[in-house]
Amino acid sequence: QVQLVESGGGVVQPGKSLRLSCAASGFIFTNHGMHWVRQAPGKGLEWVATIWYDGSHKYYADSVKGRFTISRDNSKNTLYLQMNSLRAEDTAAYYCARGRRYCSGGGCYSWYFDFWGQGTLVTVSS
C-alpha cells in the first residue's frame, strides 16, 4: 500500500533553517511528481512546491520562492524540503503528497494529489 511518512518538523527560531523529509513506499517513486502542501493552524491548504518525477523541473509558491528548495533522492525513495530563512508565517503542518495528472497530445493538465502523508508540524518562534 502507498505510504508517505514525513519527518523533520519541530520548533525553530526565525531566520533559521530546517529540512523536512518524506519517505515513500508502496509505489514506483520515479513514476510520480511529488509535492509539498502546508496548512497553518486553523487555516486552509496552501501549495508550497512541486518536483517532477526525475527532479528536472521544480516550481514554488511565491511565498517561499528563494527560501525553500524541493529535492528528491530517487535511490532512497525520499522527498525533501529545505527551508531557509524561516519566518513566523511559515508555521504550519507540512504534508507531502503524490501527484498525478492527465497528459495528452504533448500537454499535461492540472495536478491532483491522490495520496498524502500524515504531516509534520513546523513551528517558527523565538
Place this chain on the structure above:
Amino acid sequence: QSALTQPPSASGSPGQSVTISCTGTSSDVGGYNYVSWYQQHPGKAPKLMIYDDSKRPSGVPDRFSGSKSGNTASLTVSGLQAEDESDYYCSSSSGSIIVFGTGTRVTVL
C-alpha cells in the same frame, strides 16, 4: 496566486444534498485545467474525493460528484451522512502554479 473562492460553510440534514462552489478565473478553473476536490477531517490529512473535474477515485462513494461550468466548479454530496461533516477544498492550476480553494466546512444538521 490568488486562492479559489469557496463559501465558508454549507449544511444539510441527513439524506439531503449539499453543493459547494469553487470559483476561479479563466486562467485556472476556466482554462484548460482540471479541478480536484479534497475532504479533510479535523487533525487528519486531506483525502482526494474528485479529480479531473468529475472523476471519483476508487473507494469514494458515488454520493460524491463533481462538475464544472465556465470559471466555477461544484462538488455535490447527495444523501448526506454524518461522516460527510468535514472541510472540503477545491484545487486547480494556473500554468505550473497550483492553487487551492479557501475551504468550505460542511455541517450535517
